[in-house]
Amino acid sequence: MLSNSNPNDQAGRVLTPDAKTLWWAYAIAPAVAPVIFAVIVFVVGLIWHMVNPDVTGTPVGIVLLPIISLTVGVVASYFVAGVIGMPIAFFLRKREILNGYTIHFAALLWTFLFVGLVSGALYAMAPPTRPRLADFLSSSLIFALLIAPSILLSATTFWWIVCRDKRRLSLRSLFMITTCIAVAAAVLVALFR
Numbered sequence: 001m002l003s004n005s006n007p008n009d010q011a012g013r014v015l016t017p018d019a020k021t022l023w024w025a026y027a028i029a030p031a032v033a034p035v036i037f038a039v040i041v042f043v044v045g046l047i048w049h050m051v052n053p054d055v056t057g058t059p060v061g062i063v064l065l066p067i068i069s070l071t072v073g074v075v076a077s078y079f080v081a082g083v084i085g086m087p088i089a090f091f092l093r094k095r096e097i098l099n100g101y102t103i104h105f106a107a108l109l110w111t112f113l114f115v116g117l118v119s120g121a122l123y124a125m126a127p128p129t130r131p132r133l134a135d136f137l138s139s140s141l142i143f144a145l146l147i148a149p150s151i152l153l154s155a156t157t158f159w160w161i162v163c164r165d166k167r168r169l170s171l172r173s174l175f176m177i178t179t180c181i182a183v184a185a186a187v188l189v190a191l192f193r
């Protein structure tokens with residue numbers, strides 16, 4: 001299962017999991033990104049509402065926006081992971097180059113490619129008074145950079161599940177680690193927004 005010159009480099013070790021392990025990782029990892037994103041949106045909205053009590057409006061958006069983003073995000077994440085991510089994982093495993101680096105690189109690459117394709121389609125369908133291309137591209141880049149950490153956390157969860165040693169790392173441990181990372185990310189975003 002290990003083939004790497006540096007035994008301390010856990011991310012660089014080549015993984016050869018069976019198909020069942022890859023599908024198990026697929027069942028869990030794609031949900032991490034939308035859950036983390038919804039938690040971040042909820043915490044940022046809650047803190048913003050507490051910091052600005054004089055703002056009129058209903059706080060329903062604090063709950064409604066995370067629910068909508070979670071619903072759309074889960075469907076999109078499983079679709080993209082099933083259509084793009086899993087074929088890549090099986091391809092990397094077949095080529096014997098499936099490791100933490102290739103998993104994270106593929107996730108980051110597909111994040112930027114997906115945002116680029118969606119942004120390009122939205123720009124093409126924009127009305128005749130479309131925004132300047134430079135403004136549109138910078139907005140797309142900012143959006144990609146905002147969602148990249150949660151996508152990378154999904155990739156990390158996928159990697160943890162695929163490479164986990166049953167004697168050392170349980171699913172309960174993975175859940176606790178992922179939850180702690182999510183809460184820390186939400187607090188950081190809320191504090192430094």
